Amino acid sequence: MTSSPTPVHLRQMRRANLRSLLLALVAAPGSRADLAARTGLTKATVATLTEPLLRQRILLETEPQSTGPGRPSRPLRFHPEAPVAVGAEINVTHLAATVRTLDGSTVAHRRTEIDNRTRDAENIVTDTADLIRTVLPDNARLLGIGLAVPGTVHDATVTRAPNVPGLTGIRVADHLSTLLQTAETLLDNEANLAAFAHLWPGPAATPDFAYISGDVGVGSGLVLGHELFRGATGFAGELGHVVIDRDGRPCNCGGRGCVEQYAGLSTILATAGHPTVDTLITALADNAPRARTAVSDAGAALGIALSSLLNLVDVATIILGGSYARLAEHLEPAIRTELHTRVLSSRHRHITVTPSPIDPDAAAIGAAGLITHRACHQPERLEHFPD
Ligand SMILES: [Zn+2]
Structure with a gap:
């Protein structure tokens, strides 16, 4: 006789199921029955998982669609007011910021041409924070910020940025989070993040x-x-x-x-x-x-x-x-x-x-993708958003 699963096991199983459901919704909206078929979950499990997401305005139930005999289905999709990710890029000759939904739709986007080659980190990060403030809607619920830089990154620090030397040795992501008084910012190299934009969410x-x-x-x-x-x-x-x-x-x-x-x-x-x-x-x-x-x-x-x-x-x-x-x-x-x-x-x-x-701003798009990818793969990050 086997012992019953502990609550920890149940929690892990629920998160794994939620991950499958979110990834299916990123791929395409769908009715509960459709989502069950695509994820291999039961319709009852899909219904249980989606209920709090609907209350939290992460998901939205759309108008019934008749697809044949029987009861018309009501497709679920991400809510327009669902939490969003910011992706920002510090480039040698410009700054860019984009706001994206969990399924990768653009909410807002802006790019400013500015030569950063001889500027210091403080000025560059302050301008980046200002640009983010202009694109982020007032009532937005923020999942996090991804930041792309033109240099190598290790342990949340820019280790080498030959074309923007002011960034070298600086924890620019921490600096940006402090200026915006927000959740942590994830940092990566611009080419890595631009490549990632070709992988996720599509x-x-x-x-x-x-x-x-x-x-x-x-x-x-x-x-x-x-x-x-x-x-x-x-x-x-x-x-x-x-x-x-x-x-x-x-x-x-x-x-x-x-x-x-x-x-x-x-x-x-x-x-x-x-x-x-x-x-x-x-x-x-x-x-x-x-x-x-x-x-x-x-x-x-x-x-x-x-x-x-x-x-x-x-x-x-x-x-x-x-x-x-x-x-x-x-x-x-x-x-x-x-x-x-x-x-x-x-x-x-x-x-x-x-x-x-995808260009011209693939790096900023990939930076936002880093945040939405993490939220879908670690759905516990969505749990703290209130109903
Ligand atoms: Zn060289």
């Missing part, structure tokens, strides 16, 4: 890919087996500092010949003789030789670095993000030439190089 198109973030800095987010790979101490994916010329140009990181010095946006614009990506794209459309050569040379440099990455981790999909997404059609031929020559697997399979469908 299903990723492929389980293994490299997201390449190309602006002043060049970074990457590696997704292997549907999981973001951060490395042992958060330094994975520092594609910008892959060396393509051992005696090459000096880099902000202290090294030489890093691909960022050949394929970073500052180099592309300076070589092309253009002040902005907009004017560069106009010149490319006009077939201006200098602009075409500058972008083609950057594509070749990027292709060499990507070849090393692909030979190491054997992914077959490269997503170009940031300014690279806008320049993708002009970068791609030179990237492809290098991949075809240098990647061993290229003779055996097709390598996809594609612009991100």
